[in-house]
Amino acid sequence: MNEKQKYIMLDLGGTPLTPWCRFKRVVKRTFRIELFIGLWVTIREMFKTLFMGKSHTTKYPFEKMPIPPRYRAIHDMLRLLESGHYRCIGCGLCEKICISNCIAMETRYDENQRKEVSEYTINFGRCIFCGYCAEVCPELAIVHGARYETASEQRASFSLFEDMLTPIDRLKEQEEFAGYGAPTPWADKNIKKTPLAY
Amino acid sequence: MNPNEVKIKIDGVECVAKEGEYILNIARANGIFIPAICYISRCSPTLACRICLVEADGKRVYACNAKAKDGMDVTTSSEEILEERRAIMGVYDINHPLQCGVCDQSGECELQNYTLELGVDSQNYTIADCKRESTNFSSVLHYDPGLCIVCERCVTICKDMVGDNALSTGPRNGAELDKELKESMPKDAYAMWNKLQKSLIVPSDESGQTNCSDCGECLSVCPVGALVSRDFVYTSNAWELKRVPATCSHCSSGCQIFYETKPTSISDRSDKIYRVTNEWNYVSLCGAGRFGYDFENSGATKDEKQFTKAIKAFKEAKAIRFNSTITNEEAAMLQSLKKELGVKLINPEAKAFQSFLKDFENYRGESLYSGNYKEMMSESNFIISVGSALRHDNPNVRYTFNNIQKLNKGAGLYFHPVGDTLIESLGKNVTPIYHTPGLEEYALYLVLDLFASKDELPKETKNYLESFHKKATKTVQETIMEDVTETVVDEETGESKEVTKKKPKVVEKEVEYVANELASLLGAPEGFGDIFEKMVAKADNFSMVVGEDFYAHPRAENLAKLLAFIEQYTAIKIALIPPKTNSLGVALICDLDEKADGYTIGYNEAGDFRLSALGDGDLDMPALNQQEGTFTNMHKRVVPTNAALSYNGYELNDIMSALGLGEQLSIDWTSKLPTRKGFEALSFDALPNGFTNAGEELRGYMLKQKATKAKAFEVEKPDESYKLEGEIAYRCNPQRQFNDFTNRAHQIFEPFALYVSEAKAQTLGKKVKVEIDDVSLELPVEIDAKMSGDVVKVPDFLSSKEIYPLFNAGRFKQVKISEV
CATH class of the missing domain: 3.30.70.3270 (Alpha-Beta Plaits)
Known part of the structure; x- marks a missing residue:
């Protein structure tokens, strides 16, 4: 590799070769904790929106996003x-x-x-x-x-x-x-x- | 190599040129760039801008007025020259308003171009500005002195080409330059600046108005946005306009013009002509050409009902009446109608010209005429004008007449019954001879007498001419040196002494000389013999222009004989001025008839069924700015013109097609013009329309001139019975009016009126009744400030007024004028 280009290589593990190995990978990914973290974020934001009035959604056309100065509109x-x-x-x-x-x-x-x-x-x-x-x-x-x-x-x-x-x-x-x-x-x-x- | 040619080197490029040619012109002809602002080719160098500075054989000269010498070595730029030029452009930029954004010239501005070309990116000089307010010089000229760089191109063209002398430089009352600058600044830039601070352009007339012919040449030569047409100010930028190369359709000069078009408005996207421009280095336009452009037949549609009627009318017609403001192609179509359907072609003005031309050709033994207006302008130094009111009939011939006076240091003889103070003012060697109408033959005899070598003339003519030579005496004042003896008292000694001195004394002496009664018969100024001698002293290239007065003259045939005679026995080259736009083309293409009865079709003329490009007829036709085609102009050249505006109606070719005689397009007739008359079988698209850098005209092609069998003839003595006396009217249009089309243009204001001199106007009221034969007209009276004498001018530009037939194609008529 060229010294100037310092790439960071991702360790993705090896490619599963046998059907058994593939099955193992599916099970591992499905039941890992990240899934529940994601679900928690969703539920948290839902509660915030519904009961605390904090939303990330812009209520277009009643609300409009500010646009950057270099935007080219009418x-x-x-x-x-x-x-x-x-x-x-x-x-x-x-x-x-x-x-x-x-x-x-x-x-x-x-x-x-x-x-x-x-x-x-x-x-x-x-x-x-x-x-x-x-x-x-x-x-x-x-x-x-x-x-x-x-x-x-x-x-x-x-x-x-x-x-x-x-x-x-x-x-x-x-x-x-x-x-x-x-x-x-x-x-x-x-x-x-x-x-x-x- | 020709002995009159020189070889010079410009930047190492070997150039061959005529001796006495300016370096700038040679460089331009050879594609070498020398910057120049104030120079106009065909005019005298002004030396106002000094930017064309070059080095010739190590010496600094101005390329625009340094004549080439054989073996000269010219360098067009060096670091010092560039420094000088940069300083000059820097000076021009001082206090020049930074309003390129709104300026009309922006995009084609020479100040912008040269500032960028020379890389002037900073300003080293400064001076207090002074107040300069914009004004209108006339009904068409707008002048903004704030933008003016006083290159004097407008002054130069007005003097050297147009001859109006309507502009000059006047005081600016600008601030004085710092004396120290004289040391620190480049020399030429300082001199130029010094002059610039003192001058501006003003009308020569004290009234602050130009009172000129409103030709607008000054507008076209202006390098910046200082002089602009009042109509055009702030309406368009140069780059928005589409340039359509065309030919002006108003007079027989057939000048190259560019119609500049862009959409009419935001809501109307159809094209409109915004202005007319020209290649002012090679072509000079008149007011009609420049401002008379919006004569289109707008709103014409394909009206099938009328078209069917038209076809029926053509089948029924016994004659077609038309005038010469048509293209060669249309003339060819009409001729083909005559051949196939047997209709008669009626065009009185072209008929008169045709028969005069035919006589002239027969007697001189060659087709067309020998004179060439372009050569005349560059080479001739003696010009004679007969039978034409030069100021009105053909502006370009007048420019030629003027240019010969100014640039070739020539002389001019002007024979005409109507007094014209402008012609008189063209040069100090111009002699007008205002003769009584009807004595045109005597004028030609006088020319013969003045220019022919008497020994070669036939005996009878020689004797006739000599019969006018009478011996006479006149008193002349002569200065002689006389011995005068005086007694002088010596102050110191008190002695008186007699001293003899030589002192000049004016004495009167009787001298015998040969008086020419022909000259006095014609009303030549007193002492014509001496005046003429002075005029002819330096002349060696003679030319003569012949105008419309001759063509329908009762003695036209004898006049043609006399002209052929003059050409045979003198060195004068003769050129004819065709009366209307394409009279020459029509005269060559069509077999015209004298008279016709029965059902008549009128094309832009009266008739039972009227085709009209003016939009007032039974069937619309395209106007000449909506048509492709060619004209045959007075330069004996077939020139192409293009359509500037769209046209949606029927054309003459559509009628031809319906009659089974048509071509696919009108321009397919171009290659079918009669070759035996000198036309070439070239297709329309093969015709060029431009000029080379050297000024060579590449427009269409020249008619081929052929030798014909010369008919033997004897000139007749003048017939005095056609002499007109009493109240006389002359058929003549105001300066910018030629026909119905010029009258349609919104920038041409000259009304249909009786034009008279200032003195004559005082004897008339505001409105008069003019009786010509049994017809009486009521006309308002307009003063033509440049007219003199008692003859009045009746215009014929409105065909509906039917003035032309009243004069029977001729131009002078005895009339009765009474106040209304």
Whole structure:
């Protein structure tokens, strides 16, 4: 064996060769104490659940598990915390990078001489939740949110900009995204300063 | 090796080029990359960006304006050159807004590209920014000075190619550079920056508006997102658009364009054209080509009932009336209908052109015409325009006229009855001769007189021309040196002395000279003889363009004879301007008839049964941006065009198939175009549509020109009886209007009105009644600021107004104008 690869070998005993040896092994395994330990754990947990109200089961859909930040569920569109204006600048990078071609947007020149996103949609019938759009977004405007339930009476229910956008009255609850495309904790170190002598 | 050729080495690669060619162009032709921002081929070098710095024989030169010398050894990059280029790109990046995310140019931006190419990853310089606000230069141009890098490409193309001279550089009022930088910075980067801090692009006109022809060439050459069409701003990214190579269908120039399409909206996934772009190094578009793209016949379906009616109509028809905004394939189909069903083909404008061309061919003994617009632009240095309102009829010929003035340091003679201040402003060697309509023959006689060697001319013509030469005297001012004796008092001694000095004195002198009465008959400016001598002094390559005024002229045949005569006895190469998009193709493919009675089918024209690509007929037809096919353009080239938008209705070929004459596809007719007329039996898919790096045109194929038996002829004397006097109307469209299709485009605003000069407008009201023969029209009056004189222009771009027949295919008409 290679010295670098230090495997631990399990001692499983020899393979029973004769029918008698096989029979002996079955009897040995069946009546060993581990079986009863297992049964005890089950009974204990059953009592806890039934009489003490301690359960490991999440009562979905009344209860939901917290999901990790890197989980890729239905997209959220974030707002700027200061002004409440949506962050999307309409650069079209998400539309470009989308490998299943499910993002479409319309932009226009608005009254304030800015680029305005007049329409935005994601076709969730096609989306494969790869996370590229969130990763490419330069403004952290499109991110993956926590809504993983993608069943609806109508396909269109999720897909419009307004559906994904943080409601303005819940702006305070908007959390900064920590998943794909979010700045790394050491991002500040990588930024080169430009001279601003004037 | 040709004596005019030089051999140079660029980065060790041996290149052969024409003498006097710029290093940058040679490198491009040979596939060697030299970065350059401000240079546009076919225009003069600007030297604004300085990034094309190279080393030639150890000396630093700018590749865009250094001419190749035989045996030159060029190195395109070294560590120092790269350092310089990096510094230049660094300077361009200073204070450039980091808004690539929303910028329209992102993805095709030369600032992005070169910054990455040269690896500029940090900023070493800084300067205070100044306020720059975006404005609109015209109804189509949007300028954001914040993004502008002042490469001056827009200024260059507007001056050297378009000729409008509508843009120039103006003050930026930026902060002054730190003097220390002059020592520490690379030299060229400093010089470029110094200039950059002082300038921005502004309209030449004081009003802050360009008041130009709205061709949009400046938009297309802009390397960054500073100049963008107002309609296109923030609507699409470059990478979302699908580029469909096609040919512009508005005039006979047949320029290569790209229709750029993407889905209309989220709810409507059918394609829409968002803009038209061009290879601006090799092709220059006009406003109609660039902005007149949304003329499609949308919503057409296969209406079987109407189709059955159409078949019935075709079986019954005695004639088909059509115009020349069709493809060669459709023309071939119509010709086949004539052959098989015996219908007559009516197309007055192509008929006039056809018979003029036939006469011209017969008299000169070769098919088509000798002039070639591309060669003209690159080589000619004297251009004569006759019978065409250049500013309106064919923008590309006007660009040629202008480019000859600007780049070839040439001269131009412009014969036309309608005054045009733009043509006058194209160069100091441009002489307009505004003659009375009807005297076109005299114009050609004058050309003959000016350019032909008199001894070779037939005696009769020679004598006729000489009859106009009259001896006359004129007073000229001459400066002579005269001895003047003065008495000078010496200040020290008090003695007075007589000193003789030579002093210049202006005297008037009577000089005898030969006055050309032909010139004065045509209304040439005073002293035309001297002006002409100056114009022709440095010229050695002469060309002439002939426009639509001649084709239906009452003396068209004699004009054709005179042109053939000019070609025979002078060194002038003549090119004709076909009146409409595919007039040349139709003239070659179809046997046209003069007149027809009975049941008529109109194709985009009036008729008993109307096929229409405008959507207002009995049966829908595809518009030219929904069709594949070919055009024959004025460059004598058969060029392919592709369908940018989908079309779900019937095509002409479907009708042909129902009549048992059709091919499987419309483009199957491409290989069946008549080879005896110079077409080639090539299939549509075999036709290329592009340009090489050297600018060589690889689009379709050139028509073959064949020698024919020259017919003996004698030119006739001018007939003055067709001279028009009084109130005269000229059939002429506003600059960006050519036909019903341009009028449909939402970015073309020129209305259907009577166009007059500013002076004339003051004598008229807001609306006038124009009486042409017994028909009277009510037209609003529009001022054409670049027009002069009393002639008024009546447009014919709306076929429903039936202006064309009023003028009997000709262009001048005596009218009565009264205020409403």
